[in-house]
Amino acid sequence: MPDPTLPTRPTPARLPVTPGIAYGGDYNPEQWDKAVWDADHAAFDAARITTVTLGVFTWSLTQPAEDRFDFTVLDDIVGRAADEGRQICLATGTGALSPWIARAYPEVTRVDFEGRKHRYGQRHNACWSSPAFRRLAAGIAGRIAERYADHPAVVAWHVGNEYGGDGGACYCDLCAAEFRTWLRARYGTLDALNEAWNATFWSHRFTDWDEIEPPSALTEHWKGRGYTAFQGITLDYYRFSTDNAIRQFSEEKAAIRAHSDLPVTTNFMGFFQPLDYHRWAPHLDFASWDNYPPRTDEPWRTALTHDLMRGLKDGAPFWLMEQTPTVTASRDVNPVRRPGIMRLWSWQAVAHGADAVLFFQMRASRGACEMTHGAVLDHSGRLDTRAFREVAGLGAELERVGDTLLGARTPARTAILVDWDSWWAVEMADGPNRLVKYLPTLLEWGRAFWDAGAQVDVVPVTADLTGYDVVAAPLLHMIKGDLAARLAAVAERGGTVLTGYLSGRVDEDDRRFLADVPGPLAGLAGVRVAETDAAEPDVVNPVTFTGAEPVVSGGRLLFEVLVPEGAEVVARYGVDFYAGEPAVTRNRVSGTPGVEGHVWYLGTALDQDGLAHVVRGALDRHGLLGPYADVPGLEVATRVTVGGDQVDLVLHHGTEPVTVAAHADGEDLLTGRRWVAGDAVALAPAEVVVLRRA
16 A cells, blocks of 8 residues: 555656647547548648547457457557657556456455445446456556557556546445555554544444444445544545555556656546545646536636646646537536637636646547537537537647747746645534535635636645745645644745634544634634534625725624634624624734734635635735736736746636726737737637737
């Protein structure tokens, strides 16, 4: 097993690997006759497709039996793409089991959370603890790397596909045994484990490692996934499951490394709760992810997720590995992307650090569950569809921009901290309000920063915070290591820290601090929590901010009654027995002589207007409000090129035309149009400007 205390500090990324922004996507020509390939590649030329991801689900083709390998089809696919001048991201094909593996080794199929042993089917169907799966997966990865390592068209390796399935975990006997091994490495002794898990509760004190069972519906989770009798056990199983996936990925990567030093990645899924991507990041050569937003009217969600992917590798560029050109096929209702939206979202990815814009899929599948999923080419292969015309138009724009943005960095002086441990811990806590969810809260805070035009890094709690003026830490439920001291350092050098309800409540083992809430953050915030009330979502408690022009907001879900211990009261509750009591505070912190920092504490889940009031005040203090902070839906994201040029990408997500004063002098790399600061500029809905500053 990997060390359960895996480092979370990202290692340097291995980009760029292409001469320009990689453009293309998942291509599965093994699904069609070769006659179709000719038309496909002609269409790809017309759309300026430079890069294809090949072989994602070819295991059953390349290894039809344990002792037989057949690379005939993959050779043809790779050779044809190379002959057409495409760059190749080549997959190991291990994203789904071959049927013969499950038959020969029944151990490879998973046992689910309810204790049911699965038979062969679907794609997320392998147990990462299975010795047979790990051996065979590493074996095919090594064979493919050996065969294609020196192929000039191959630029990167793609391991697996969207690691996950059934909560990202298996509950079989093999996993139980590996979990116990992982626990031995983490705790050393049963006494230390029992102490961490508070095992004297409900007579759970373990006297033998073999007594420990994975937490499932048959053991600790008597009311479902989110309800556990022992948070420490469940928290550790989440950690173990992440490390188990990393081990399997790393074994494939090691098999590749025996033959090739090209960069290796796997495609993440944004804010995916079951697996801790920060623990995984050091093992990637570059980050990549698949963007399928659940709504089309939340551009801040996608922006924040791009920022998370960029933050996995210390701000290095990432790959947008998948997106749909038109429609998804995974939800009950799958609306088509409106005209211009695919282009807008593609440029948004580039604006936030993408060095690749790739689609799933290049040609629509003929059968099975994704045959209605959007594609660059539909089943007829027509080139006059709206989707293809838009893809071709974007390809021409990326070709026009060339390598200008390749490898460009995204400067930010604002950070939002994300912590999977806190995510897991706060959502399985038995109180005070289970309706408080981590991701929705994070997105509300992220929206407030996005609306204000702030450039944001989304980083782990282990990140170096010295370069940030504003650090936001919503739902920082768990305080680990020296985090409290590093947040204090931000304030002591004059920065601003924002945190709030349910923060500072538990240690790294999910045990409550034997101190006033917010625990290690209390001194920094200058406040303690006397009581925590909770209510249903339709209950709103008015929250009034003081000032020359009082702002009235609304708090919901949780209402911490705050007792200032050095902090000033910024807002108070309006109703209930704690009417008039503090709801929001700000503590002034002195560190460097003559320098004052601020620490905000929000005792309730403010509505978007109230949250915006706090966030904009913090940003304005440091001059970090964006140039179009008062124009709804108008985003500006900056990248600094390898040569030192500043390029501002202006993205209009609104549904109506707007006219604004140009924020800078420069040239639009897409149209050649010149901007002069202060001049009126008209922007249509979904318009994109790539402005290289003068």
